[in-house]
Amino acid sequence: MNTQPAAGHNGDVAVDIANVAKNYGAVVAVKQVSLPIRRGEFLTLLGPSGCGKTTLLNMIAGFEAPTAGTVSIDGRDVTNVPPHLRDTGMVFQNYALFPHMNVFDNVAFGLRMRKVEKQKIAHDVEAALDMVKLSGMGGRRVKQLSGGQQQRVALARAIVFGPSVLLLDEPLSALDKNLRTQMQFELKDLHRKTGLTTVFVTHDQGEALSMSDRIVVMSKGEIQQISKPLELYSRPVNSFVASFIGEINQLPVARLKRSGKAVAFAFQDGLALDAGNDGAALPEDDADVSIFVRPESIAIADASGRAGNVVNAKVVSHIYQGTHTVTRIEAAGLGLLDMRVGGGQIIDQKPAGSAIDVHVSLDNAVVLKAVPETK
Ligand SMILES: Nc1ncnc2c1ncn2[C@@H]1O[C@H](COP(=O)(O)OP(=O)(O)OP(=O)(O)O)[C@@H](O)[C@H]1O
Ligand SMILES: [Mg+2]
Known part of the structure; x- marks a missing residue:
């Protein structure tokens, strides 16, 4: 030994x-x-x-x-x-x-x-x-x-x-x-x-x-x-x-656009979302980025009390989990997203198939340079 x-x-x-x-x-x-x-x-x-x-x-x-x-x-x-x-x-x-x-x-x-x-x-x-x-x-x-x-x-x-x-x-x-x-x-x-x-x-x-x-x-x-x-x-x-780690939505690849301090993400079909926080830690102008958003960062637009970053969507399904509901939506320009809503009222208020406007907050989003697909 x-x-x-x-x-x-x-x-x-x-x-x-x-x-x-x-x-x-x-x-x-x-x-x-x-x-x-x-x-x-x-x-x-x-x-x-x-x-x-x-x-x-x-x-x-x-x-x-x-x-x-x-x-x-x-x-x-x-x-x-x-x-x-x-x-x-x-x-x-x-x-x-x-x-x-x-x-x-x-x-x-x-x-x-x-x-x-x-x-x-x-x-x-x-x-x-x-x-x-x-x-x-x-x-x-x-x-x-x-x-x-x-x-x-x-x-x-x-x-x-x-x-x-x-x-x-x-x-x-x-x-x-x-x-x-x-x-x-x-x-x-x-x-x-x-x-x-x-x-x-x-x-x-x-x-x-x-x-x-x-x-x-x-x-x-x-x-x-x-x-x-x-x-x-x-x-x-x-x-x-x-x-x-945890539930997260990956948005389609977008292009990062700076104007002064403000940063926006431009998606392919014309949709643009504000980055929310200042862009110091974000990749350079014109970079293609992958954006990851937690379900808790997506809210019903009227209820969020916030302007901007509102996206039209349609409810696909609900999963009731007691303290909250995970609602899957099909969002214009962003595809399928899961959002987390408190309680279970949304199930009756917005049954599957309903139109819904959501606020997508990117304040806590994870933004990474898009990696080109291999294989
Ligand atoms: N004795 C062995 N002979 C050949 N291959 C092995 C042997 N032990 C492990 N492997 C292989 O090595 C890799 C890692 O196995 P390992 O058991 O360390 O994984 P793990 O992360 O503990 O997975 P799990 O969560 O299923 O327990 C796997 O591809 C496994 O098939
Ligand atoms: Mg093991």
């Missing part, structure tokens, strides 16, 4: 992933990723199925060896160190509990592997079970537990030996919605109590936004953006991130 602390190691970095790549034969699972993970942070790897989240997590844990690059934990290069000598606790995508063992033995497993003394095992297992609210359940068989309880056992097993990094691979994906929300709170609580550096994997953007200090958005084995939740939502750096 390599115990040399790296000279000049930055103490704020708990895990340092440097130029890591992983190929499975011809399949490139992780392309080339560099990612310093800060001590004590709750970091989420977010991306669609197959983008390389589990592979990256497995390389931190030591269950997969990188094809290239290095992984360091607390300044120590662990690229060639086996999992049980890495000081990482892991909850696997499918829990991977031992079904024939009881709860206590499942949690004690890692301690016995580390040859911990019997009395200390008894104490530490109970403390870990207490931490995940399973006190006194040590004697239960795993098969007698609900999904949520099994998930807690997996969590207790991952934290029982006091790892310096906690790795969680979609730990909540098998739970129903209510239990999932409850476990989200409990995981955050556990993080607050322990201060453990946590790497959490999910493909659920809502879960990522609500839980994380920072989010790493991945696609096809590459990092697209690393940001705090709010910044990711309001300032996505490319169309993949814009479309993946």
